[in-house]
Amino acid sequence: MINWFVVNSDSIKKIGHDATNDCLYINFDDGGEYTVYTNVSLYAFYHFLLANSVDDYYRQVIKINYSIKQ
Numbered sequence: 001m002i003n004w005f006v007v008n009s010d011s012i013k014k015i016g017h018d019a020t021n022d023c024l025y026i027n028f029d030d031g032g033e034y035t036v037y038t039n040v041s042l043y044a045f046y047h048f049l050l051a052n053s054v055d056d057y058y059r060q061v062i063k064i065n066y067s068i069k070q
Contacts, residue, residue: 009054017045023069024062036069037062
């Protein structure tokens, strides 16, 4: 089950995490489908959720350290 959270961001509407599969789900403001990143622990997800800037954390941590699910 994905637990979704609306975030304060210029480019991201909401983020979610599936603890069963360690997947991070990101729904961007562009209106498209969500993007899924693999091997993201619940601990890492909460750091993302609670970051001072979700946009900066996405660019500096998530985007470069985790792989998009194919």
